[in-house]
Amino acid sequence: MNELLKGISRCLGIGVLFLVVISCRSKKVLTGGTIDTMLSAKSIIRSHYQNQIDFKTLSGKMKIEYSDGESSQSVGVSLRMEKDKAIWMSAPFGMVKAYITPDRVSFYNKLENEYFDGDFSYLSNLLGTELDFEKVQNLLLGQALFNLRKGKYDLEVVGEKYQLKPRKPMALFKTLFQIEPKNFKLATQQLSQPFKKRLLEINYKNYQKTNKWTLPNEVEITAIDKEEKNIITIEYRNIEFDQKLSFPYKIPKGFKKIVLKKDDL
Secondary structure: OHHHHHHHHHOHHHHHHOOOOOOOOOOEEEOOOOOOOOOOHHHHHHHHHHOOOOOOEEEEEEEEEEEOOOOEEEEEEEEEEEOOOEEEEEOHHHOEEEEEEOOEEEEEEOOOOEEEEEOOHHHHHHHOOOOOHHHHHHHHOOOOOOOHHHOOEEEEEEOOEEEEEEOOOOOOOEEEEEEOOOOOOEEEEEEEEHHHOEEEEEEEEEEEEEOOEEEEEEEEEEEEEOOEEEEEEEEEEEEEEOOOOOOOOOOOOOOEEOOOOHHHO
């Protein structure tokens, strides 16, 4: 358990980003879908955004499996979220706890007696791309990290999925998006920085129908930084919507603050 919690804390930026909402007792895993070769990239993107979910709050639990190539562990984690306002998670006994708002990223680790409390530089550094709350939330909800409606994309069919690549590549990194045909939800998001040997890949393995929403059911996140490779698999359970929630969070006294060096930014 200690090694797992240390791993989650060390990769907390990744772990928090991909507490990707959602499951419940009456979930139905969705499969199938037929490719329509007559659709354009623009119409696929439009359908993707039309299928966004709308809620006020959600709460529940998830099983997180973490592997760094040498060892692997799993732990149950509690999740609470208020849309557009807060993301909160807590490992057993509050040993590792995180709290993200539009202007703040904070977490503490009782195993290491340390904490971070600052802006999105920590998460941006871990993932190698500039992040803000909206981008984090998009990932949590199975939406594209970037606003696909603002760009032009080339479309091809790959493995029974629609694959989108930007016609004009970004200067510092490459992106790729695959969308499944049944509900036009993301199947894969990939961001890479070839010159820095960094890769972030999020695979939404399947989706489920929860009440009236189509939501991720199981997600695998792979983060590669040069020779380091971390894999986090998340399975979501017992989610409830629109309940009144609190977000208890207080950094313990005496903990050492994690300070980012200029070289880390």
